[in-house]
Amino acid sequence: MERSEGRIHSLRVEGITKRFPGVLACDDISMAIGEHEILALVGENGAGKTTLMNILMGLYQPDEGSILINNEPVHFKSPRDAFEAGIGMVHQRYMLIPNLTVVENIALGMKEAHKKGVMKLGEVRRKMQEVSDNYGLHVDPEAYVWQLSVGEQQRVELVKTLCYGARFLILDEPTSALTPQETDELLVLLKNMSKQLSIIFISHKLQEVKTLSHKVSVLRHGRMTFSGDTEKYTPAELASFMTGTKVELPVNERIDMKGEAVLELKNLKARSDRGFFALDDLNLTVRAGEIVGLAGVSGNGQKELAEVINGIRRLEGGEIRFFGENIANLTPGKVIEKGMGYIPEDRNTEGIVPSFSIRENIILKDNTTGKYSKKRFLKLGTIAEVSDRLKEQFDIRCPNTTTAAGSLSGGNIQKVILAREIDRSPRFLVAVYPTRGLDMGAAEFIHQQLLELRNKGIGILLVSEELEEIMNLSDRIGIIYKGKIMDVLDGNTAEIKTLGLLMAGVKND
Amino acid sequence: MTKQQFSLVYKTTVLLIAIAAAALLGAMVLWAIGAPVLKTFLVIFLEPLKSFYITTEVLIRLIPLVLIALGIAVAFRSGILNIGAEGQMLMGILGATIVATQMPGLPRFAIIPLSMIAGVIFGGAYGFIPGFLKAKLGVSELLSTVMLNYIAAQTYILCLRGPLIDPAELVTGSGTPQSIRFPRQAWLTRMVPGTRLHTGIIIALVLAVVIYFFLWRTSWGYKMRAAGAEAKAARYGGINVSAWLIIAMVISGAFAGLAGAVEVLGLHRRAIEGISMGYGFTGIVVALFGGLHPAGIVPSAFLFGLILVGGDMTQRMVGVPVNMVQVLQGIIILTIVSVKMVINNPYIMERAERRFNKSEHKKSEEAQA
Structure with missing residues (x-):
């Protein structure tokens, strides 16, 4: 596909359906975003937001439905097709290679940077500088990605996407790793950027949705349950659309335990x-x-x-x-x-062994103690019982406790970790x-x-x-x-x- | 059609297609060298099972393959790729040979276990080296185990030419590198008269069960599997990853060493050149092919034992060189491993099911019209 420098006046998806084994991730979803618009896509984990965006990015093919840019149907067979159409995405889990430097990571997706097998890192550096200056996003091009904090890695992702010439931005929870000041700056930045491009913005934080977006769409269990102009609704109303019930985060009463x-x-x-x-x-x-x-x-x-x-x-x-x-x-x-109990930062590969079942993860710290083993033999009966109890007690949503922990959603993985840590008293x-x-x-x-x-x-x-x-x-x-x-x-x-x-x-x- | 039914039909179909593809590729190779295609296949897969004696020969090859593959499974499950079973096996043979030839006065109940223990210790120690290098210095085990294979092969021959050589060889001057024949009480019992099938098969099968219990039912096995599956999480969970890595390599080496000891005590009754027959490498394939699980390793070892024996027979019966049989073996492995990936991928199956349902739907509509 030729790189079209043309502007994206509108992007529409119609009747998108995507099935995974045993799950209907997107169920007949339709929506439209016009030029200079910011659309906020909200919904709980597992509602299908990320799947929908991955379809827009060409990572998945929809089973049904179509994508239209400027009223022309398009087919993205791979992320490259989507990039070339001008769509860029910053994922929630960063798509960076830890063993490469920032500039090498950015060069990866730039065809013109490695023509005929020659790496032109200088060119990439210049492009990075340009984007950095333009948007005030500063990152050290020579740092290795594994050395960067999560927040810094996200900045790399943003710079990368912009370097690729994105004219339509998809941001998957961009503020989850930023400070309030940085968040405010990002929101201002995005608002300014919307003068030149359109943005889809996925978020849990309704306050941000309220400040930033023009339109808001709510997904629940793969269906679009609500769609409308942001300014007409309060964050509380949006929250109830999202969960179906009212959610109030608990607050510490601060009774002094001395x-x-x-x-x-x-x-x-x-x-x-x-x-x-x-x-x-x-x-x-x-x-x-x-x-x-x-x-x-x-x-x-x-x-x-x-x-x-x-x-x-x-x-x-x-x-x-x-x-x-x-x-x-x-x-x-x-x-x-x-x-000592410890809930680690990296829940996917440190807090759990992803290929192990929930049961096997519950015993990670107690496989030698009398709780789950006798003379080094695992008490499989006890382990199953305790796991089933914890599944109920901590509302871990899974078919059963022999399911691989790595296949669960982020929230449920965290519940497995929490269950293990709390049950160890x-x-x-x-x-x-x-x-x-x-x-x-x-x-x-x-x-x-x-x-x-x-x-x-x-x-x-x-x-x-x-x-x-x-x-x-x-x-x-x-x-x-x-x-x-x-x-x-x-x-x-x-x-x-x-x-x-x-x-x-x-x-x- | 229900989901389970479809899944069964789907998996069978894919498997049949795979077997057909492997057969076709193999047929092309055989055809290219001008061998009788059908007859060669029949000889490899059926001829050995036609006679009881030759079936026991297949089982004899199963013994070292199972033992080595069990050790490989322990290492791979613990996150360390042991390519050094060949060398560890030779070391095991050496250990067993030293005990059996240097303490000929020992009674049967002592000499057999002691020889085996020597094999286990030699093999285990030889596995310890790459494990230690990896855990403490970060030396790639692929590099160290492969290099140690060379060292083991030369050391083995050196011992057979030097200190362990049969004095008769020196007298006659033929100088074949081999040890003296072990004393009779060091021989493993032949279980069926008239065959070479020895009690090593019991050791192999019992240890397959033991390894299953060890890996999946004990906290030691749990720790090793956790360290192999996700070292970061294992470390977080208080598991000493590098220590378990070394232990896994020692166990893996010990199994290869035992395989060597059983092979030399049960079959050859003296250390000879070329005794390992590449079992150390075939054992890796057996382990992977068997899904790194004892329940898969035993049948997998049988299949590879069959191909080994069948390959010998093709050479004699249809004139296809044994090297060609190894080519066939490679083709079969590649095909089946690829197919396993397809069968185990739920996405591909889901897509096939939807397409199938769609066409069924269309057919029934047409029928109604």
Whole structure:
């Protein structure tokens, strides 16, 4: 297909249906987006938003229905066809190759950058610079992708898409990894960009949908249940369209548990994968029965902090006092034995073994203890019973507990992890981005579980980028910036504005 | 047609097409070298099973293949690709030979287990080297195991030419590299009179069951499989991934070593040159073909044993060289492995089902009209 430089005046999908084995992912969906319009596509996890967008991007072929650009039917056999028609997408799970640098990743999809087997990285760099300057998206072209934080990787994705000459942007939950300031900037940026192109914007955050979009479409169980002009509806109304019921996120009552300090982090120093000090003299204390929210832009040492506490990363200085005992640089197994619970950032390949069944994942940390084994033989009966109970208790939606955990949706994977960690009755819990990318229903459930744990007197260190989550749940809020705690605020009195400034490294004395 | 019915019909059809495709490709090869096509196939797959004696020969080849493949399955499931079974097997033969020839005074109940244990230790130690290098220094096991195969092959011959050589060979001056014949009490019992089938088959089958229980019913096996399936998650779960990697390689090497010991005690009764017959490599194919699961490995080993024996027979009966049979073997493996991917892909099946239903629908409409 020849690259058409023409503008996209309208994009329509008509009667799109897509089936997967056992699932109807999209059921007769029709919608239309005009030039300079921003359409927000909202819906819970598993509602079919991502599938629909993957069809638009040529990653999947629809079983029925058609796509029309400027009223002409088009067929995208591969993502390249879609790129060439001018459609660009930033996926929720970033499509980057970790072992390549940023500029190499961007060069991958640019035909003109590797003509006749010769890589013209200079050209790509220049193009990147152009896009970066134009939109204020700054990334280091020479950094390896694996070295970047999630937020930085998303910026790479945006730059990549724009470098490919996208004139129609699809953004799959673009703000889920950004700070409030960055989110605001992105929203302004997108609004400006809509003067030149059209945008489909997938989101859970209805406030953003409200500020940014002109039109909104709601998907539920693969069907389009609502479609209309954004300005006519309040976020609360949109939320009820989305879930069918009203959802209210639970809030910490902040009844003081007066617990003793259970996790004391003193002068922690640790290096990141790139070799610099990601934790630089960090101090923080968490008491029993309180949730300490750790707010910050991703990449400021949150990941390293969680790994150091759990023995996965080497601590180079300082000490970690856990119930008075120094647990610095114990093996992960020993830290687990001390009663530490941990919900890791990467739920898909760290929190679970994806090819293992739900049952096998439930016993990940207790396969040698008396709970699930006797003289090293696994108690298969007990394991099945406990798993079935946890499936009910934590509302894990799956055919049965022998299903491979990796085949579940993000929300259900997180419930499996949560079920395992809570059922182990931990003495403390480190929860890293526990609701990232989850829908309101799943987030509500996880928040309730965390609060219940807190009210039982368990201390929780909650790492999050979503200020609403931090404000709702935390007794105290620590702000991390460049490996240091900028300040610790009281959860009752903290203001979003102050938090945002501290997260950006600005401290008002 | 219900979903289950369709699934069954679909899978059978695909399998039949695959067998037909493999047969066709094989026929083309045979035709190209001017061999009688049909007769060659019949000889490979049916001739060995026509006689009881030759069937036992197939089972004899199954023994080392099962043992090696079980070890390979343990390693692969734990995330380390052991290509070194050939070398580990030779080391096992060496270990067993040393015990059997150097302690000829031992009674039967001691000499057999001790020889086998020596084989296990030699093979296991030889598996430890690449495991340790991988776990501690990140040396690719593909590289180290393949190189260690060369070292093992030369060491083996060196021992047979030197310290272990049968003194009779020196006297007669023929100098064939082989050890002395093992004392009679070190021989494994031949189970059926008039055949060479020895008790090694019981060891192989029992260990297949043991490995199943080990991998899927114990916390050790669980840890190894977790480390192999997703090392990051295993580490998060408190599993010492690098330690289990080494253990997996030791077990894998020990199985190859045992295969060597059983082979030399049961069949040859002396260490000779060329004894491993490439079992260490065929064992990898047997393991993968059997889905890295004992229940698949045993039939898979039977199939490959059949092809090995059948290949020998084609050479004698229809004049097709054994090398050509290996080509056929390669074609069959490639076809069946590709087909397995198709059968196990739910998306392709779903699409086929929809197309099938559509055409059925159309037919019934036409019939009504």
